[in-house]
Every structure is written in C-alpha cells, then in structure tokens.
Amino acid sequence: TVQPIESAIELVKGKKTLKDYEAMKLMEIYGIRTPKWGIAESVEEAQRVADSIGYPVVMKISPDEPVHKTEMKGVVVNVEKDQVKDVYSQLSKITKRVMIQEQLNGLEVYIGGIRDPVFGHVVLVGSGGIYVEVLKNVAYGLSPIYEDEAQELLMESKIHAMLTARKRGYDENSLIRTIISVSRMIVDLNIREMDINPLFVNERGAFAVDVRIVFD
Ligand code: ADP
Ligand code: MG
Structure with a gap:
C-alpha cells in the first residue's frame, strides 16, 4: 500500500498552487476531515x-x-x-x-502556515471566517508542533475559551490533531504559505472547509 506521504507528494508535484478539490484531497491524505x-x-x-x-x-x-x-x-x-x-x-x-x-455548523477557526526565512515553518492559529484580518487574535508556533504546544496556542489565541464557552461540547482534540497535521504537512511538502479558513469545529470534529496552498 502507498504511504500517505507518497500520495501527497504525488498530488502536489510541480504545482504552484492547488485547486480547491486538490487541496481537499490533500487534507484527507493528512487525516484532516472535510465536509462532504x-x-x-x-x-x-x-x-x-x-x-x-x-x-x-x-x-x-x-x-x-x-x-x-x-x-x-x-x-x-x-x-x-x-x-x-x-x-x-x-x-x-x-x-x-x-x-x-x-453545510456545517460550529466555531470557525483559522489555521495558517508560512515558511519564514528566519524561523522556518510557522503555524498560526486564530479566529476564522471572513473577518480573520480584523480579529487579530492569532497565536504562532514553530513546526513541529506537538500536543502541549498546540494546547498552548489554543489558550493564547482564546480559541480554547471560545470552544468551551456555554458547554458547547466542541471537539477540541480534533482541532489539536489538525494543528499537528498542518505543522507536519507544511514541513513535509515545503509549503510556502497556506490557510485553512475556516476550519469548522463542532461536536463531531474539525472540518477543513476552505483551503489555500501556495508553493514556490
Ligand atoms: P472565501 O473565504 O473564499 O470567501 P469560503 O469557502 O471560506 O470562501 O466561504 C466563506 C464563508 O462562507 C465561510 O467563512 C463560512 O462562514 C461560510 N461557509 C463556506 N462553506 C461553508 C460550509 N461548508 N458550511 C458552512 N458555512 C460555510
Ligand atoms: Mg475562506
């Protein structure tokens, strides 16, 4: 059987950006769920x-x-x-x-990735949706990110508070796994810039709805 990473490399080979449906497939290869x-x-x-x-x-x-x-x-x-x-x-x-x-319900989260000339691959986490630029509650972490640091990013960006407000029972563990997957993906594929905006987080899990990926 083909390892996940090989099929990802195959999918992105020679591309400058991914089309929406290619990006959705890449998410699935990395175990990040998508809406139907x-x-x-x-x-x-x-x-x-x-x-x-x-x-x-x-x-x-x-x-x-x-x-x-x-x-x-x-x-x-x-x-x-x-x-x-x-x-x-x-x-x-x-x-x-x-x-x-x-059509999904839940909290809209932003997860970004950039390759910084000084710091290397950086993951960004904050509020998602069409107002991401004005909300400015973004927290940063260096790849690779593991569970403890992912949790810290959620505290720092206030996403943890938003997820747990009013006993919503949203699946924070799925969000943590998604952050870890993105942190691995941007290094594996040497992604220059990516955003998942939004990732919907609800009681069923975390779902990448809109994904933009740019290579060199
Ligand atoms: P863009 O960011 O290019 O304008 P999106 O695909 O992110 O396009 O859609 C814009 C907004 O529409 C999202 O932030 C979200 O609020 C809503 N939306 C898009 N897709 C879905 C979906 N599958 N379920 C629920 N809301 C959605
Ligand atoms: Mg969007």
Whole structure:
C-alpha cells in the first residue's frame, strides 16, 4: 500500500498552487476531515451532487487560482433542493466549475502556515471566517508542533475559551490533531504559505472547509 506521504507528494508535484478539490484531497491524505463535497460542471451534475450530500448545501465558485470567493459573490449558503439550479446558473457565470459542500455548523477557526526565512515553518492559529484580518487574535508556533504546544496556542489565541464557552461540547482534540497535521504537512511538502479558513469545529470534529496552498 502507498504511504500517505507518497500520495501527497504525488498530488502536489510541480504545482504552484492547488485547486480547491486538490487541496481537499490533500487534507484527507493528512487525516484532516472535510465536509462532504463534490464538484459540478453542469446543472444536472450540481443537482446530483447536492442530492447525494443532503440539504441544505453550500455552493461556491471553484476557480483555478485561489481567490477571495465571498468578495466575488461566489459563495451561497443555505441552498435547498429547489434552488440548486438557479444558484448553479448564477455561479457558473463566474466559474463553470462549482464546488458543493455539506453545510456545517460550529466555531470557525483559522489555521495558517508560512515558511519564514528566519524561523522556518510557522503555524498560526486564530479566529476564522471572513473577518480573520480584523480579529487579530492569532497565536504562532514553530513546526513541529506537538500536543502541549498546540494546547498552548489554543489558550493564547482564546480559541480554547471560545470552544468551551456555554458547554458547547466542541471537539477540541480534533482541532489539536489538525494543528499537528498542518505543522507536519507544511514541513513535509515545503509549503510556502497556506490557510485553512475556516476550519469548522463542532461536536463531531474539525472540518477543513476552505483551503489555500501556495508553493514556490
Ligand atoms: P472565501 O473565504 O473564499 O470567501 P469560503 O469557502 O471560506 O470562501 O466561504 C466563506 C464563508 O462562507 C465561510 O467563512 C463560512 O462562514 C461560510 N461557509 C463556506 N462553506 C461553508 C460550509 N461548508 N458550511 C458552512 N458555512 C460555510
Ligand atoms: Mg475562506
């Protein structure tokens, strides 16, 4: 059997960035869960994929290069069965390829990775979502990160407090495992820059919803 790391190297070989569906596959290779997802390039396919995921779904443009999809009006949440056709028509004017995802609930967390010329690979953890730039509660750790340090990052960034507020029972261990996996992935694949934004954390686990990866 192929070791996970070999299939990851195969997937990223020669690429400058990953397309959304490639990034989702890379997450899965590293044991990071994703929402149920599929790609559609026609109305019929969109209907079929959305039916197999279950409603409501989230539909979003699937560009070849990472872009800020919300800014391009390229993300539609809460899509019900009778809306799939219209939403596909609307989004396919921007990109023919559309990603359809299971709609998740939970806390939106940001996990980033950068390669710093001085410090080497660094992992960033903070609040996620479309306001990540304004929230500024990011904590930093150097790769490789192990459990104790991952826990510290969650304390420092206040994510621990947000996860445990109001007895939500969100799965903090899954988040810790995800941070450790990202810290390993950026070194393994010599990633220049990546973001998971958001990673949804809920009672079922941690799920990478939107992933951007840049190589040299
Ligand atoms: P971008 O960051 O390029 O604008 P995202 O895929 O991150 O696009 O989507 C923007 C926002 O839409 C997310 O921060 C989240 O609030 C919401 N969203 C996107 N996908 C999902 C999903 N599968 N389930 C629930 N909410 C989602
Ligand atoms: Mg995003």
